[in-house]
Amino acid sequence: MTSLSSLSVADRYRSAADAFARRVAGTTDWDAPTPVAQWRARDVVGHLTTWLPALLASGCEVRLSPVPSADVDPVGAWAGLDAQLRSLLDDPATEQVVFEHEHIGRMQLPQMLDQFFTSDVVFHTWDLARATGQDDRLDQDYLAEALAGMQAQAEMIRASGQFGEQQTEPDDASVQERFFAFIGRDPRWSPPAG
Numbered sequence: 001m002t003s004l005s006s007l008s009v010a011d012r013y014r015s016a017a018d019a020f021a022r023r024v025a026g027t028t029d030w031d032a033p034t035p036v037a038q039w040r041a042r043d044v045v046g047h048l049t050t051w052l053p054a055l056l057a058s059g060c061e062v063r064l065s066p067v068p069s070a071d072v073d074p075v076g077a078w079a080g081l082d083a084q085l086r087s088l089l090d091d092p093a094t095e096q097v098v099f100e101h102e103h104i105g106r107m108q109l110p111q112m113l114d115q116f117f118t119s120d121v122v123f124h125t126w127d128l129a130r131a132t133g134q135d136d137r138l139d140q141d142y143l144a145e146a147l148a149g150m151q152a153q154a155e156m157i158r159a160s161g162q163f164g165e166q167q168t169e170p171d172d173a174s175v176q177e178r179f180f181a182f183i184g185r186d187p188r189w190s191p192p193a194g
Contacts, residue, residue: 004122004142009114010089016121017082019138020048023128024078034131035180035189044128046070049077052085052117059101060109062088089113119146126180130189143179150182 004012030042039047046069053064067080088094089110097109104112122138123146129136164184170177177187 004139027132032131042074045074049081059099147179
């Protein structure tokens with residue numbers, strides 16, 4: 001299997017989005033609890049489909065069309081956002097769009113999407129998979145690189161408030177378990193019985 005890390009920005013997004021879409025399609029209980037204590041399965045989709053449009057509007061001229069609310073139609077919400085991002089990344093003109101934000105800095109839009117959104121899709125695929133009893137295995141090379149990068153900026157990451165406190169790692173923790181423990185998830189979380 002090709003590692004996400006070796007793909008182009010557009011292909012990496014497509015691969016990550018396809019993996020997330022498979023978990024969306026496999027979800028039968030949108031009210032299932034997730035590893036994020038205050039979220040249900042639909043909230044994972046709601047998170048991904050709401051923060052990015054707002055961020056784009058704050059840093060460049062790109063505006064995404066509204067998608068259904070994940071509270072009402074999580075499948076439609078994801079499909080609507082995903083289709084727009086694929087079109088955006090497939091458009092050569094997107095390479096010329098500069099994204100500039102006080103907290104992120106200045107970069108080409110595809111790189112911002114890759115660094116901030118594609119990675120978020122990968123990480124939240126685990127949340128949805130764990131919540132709904134689906135395959136939760138992610139690209140280990142990609143997670144290892146992400147973990148190394150985040151550990152190098154641990155102080156800034158913790159100060160951002162975007163991640164939880166480091167969780168205890170099992171003695172025999174895999175790369176994936178170490179990554180999720182670092183970002184504040186119980187790496188062996190499973191839904192409550194019953």
